[in-house]
Amino acid sequence: MTDIPLSVTDIRILQALQKDASISNVQLAEKVGMSPSPCLRRVKQLEASGVIKRQVALLDRKKLGFGVLATIQVRLQRHTEAGAEDFARVMNDLPEILSCWAMTGRQDFLLVAVANDIESFGDFVTHQLLSMANVRDVQSSLVLKEYKNHTAIPMPKA
Numbered sequence: 001m002t003d004i005p006l007s008v009t010d011i012r013i014l015q016a017l018q019k020d021a022s023i024s025n026v027q028l029a030e031k032v033g034m035s036p037s038p039c040l041r042r043v044k045q046l047e048a049s050g051v052i053k054r055q056v057a058l059l060d061r062k063k064l065g066f067g068v069l070a071t072i073q074v075r076l077q078r079h080t081e082a083g084a085e086d087f088a089r090v091m092n093d094l095p096e097i098l099s100c101w102a103m104t105g106r107q108d109f110l111l112v113a114v115a116n117d118i119e120s121f122g123d124f125v126t127h128q129l130l131s132m133a134n135v136r137d138v139q140s141s142l143v144l145k146e147y148k149n150h151t152a153i154p155m156p157k158a
Helices: 008-019 025-032 036-048 081-093 118-129
Strands: 068-076 097-102 109-115 135-142
Touching (some): 008 025, 008 036, 068 081, 068 118, 081 097, 081 109, 118 135
Antiparallel strands (some): 068 109
16 A cells, blocks of 8 residues: 555544544544554654645635636647646646646646636636647536545555
C-alpha cells in the first residue's frame, strides 16, 4: 500500500483526521485510544514523512457563488516537457483551476475548474485557456449534479 510502514494506530489517526482535521489533539487521542502526547508525536511523524501533506478546510463552492463546476480536457500544440511544464505552471496560478493532471490518451491535461456562472466560465475558457499559445484544443463538460465528491483516501481497516 505504501512505502512508509503504517501501524494500526497510524491508520486510525489518518482515518480520524480525514473525517475531521479540526478536532483537537486531545479529541484525536481519545478517538484512537492513546494519550495526547504520543498522539501528537505520531501526527508530527506522519506530517514529517509526507503522508499528511497539509490540513485544509473544505468549502461549499455554491455558497461562495461558484455555481459552475467543470472538467476541461486540453490538448497542447507541442508535446515537449518544457511546454507541458509551462502549461502546468500557468494552471497553478489560475484560481479557477482546482485540479490539473497530465494525462495519457488523447488529451494532454485534465482540469477541474469553477466559475460563478456559464458566462464567466465561457470567458475563462476563451480568454485564459484558448488564448494560450501552446493550447491546441479544449473540450469542457459541465457538472450537472454532484453525487460524490470525497477527498478521503481509502485506508485499510484498522
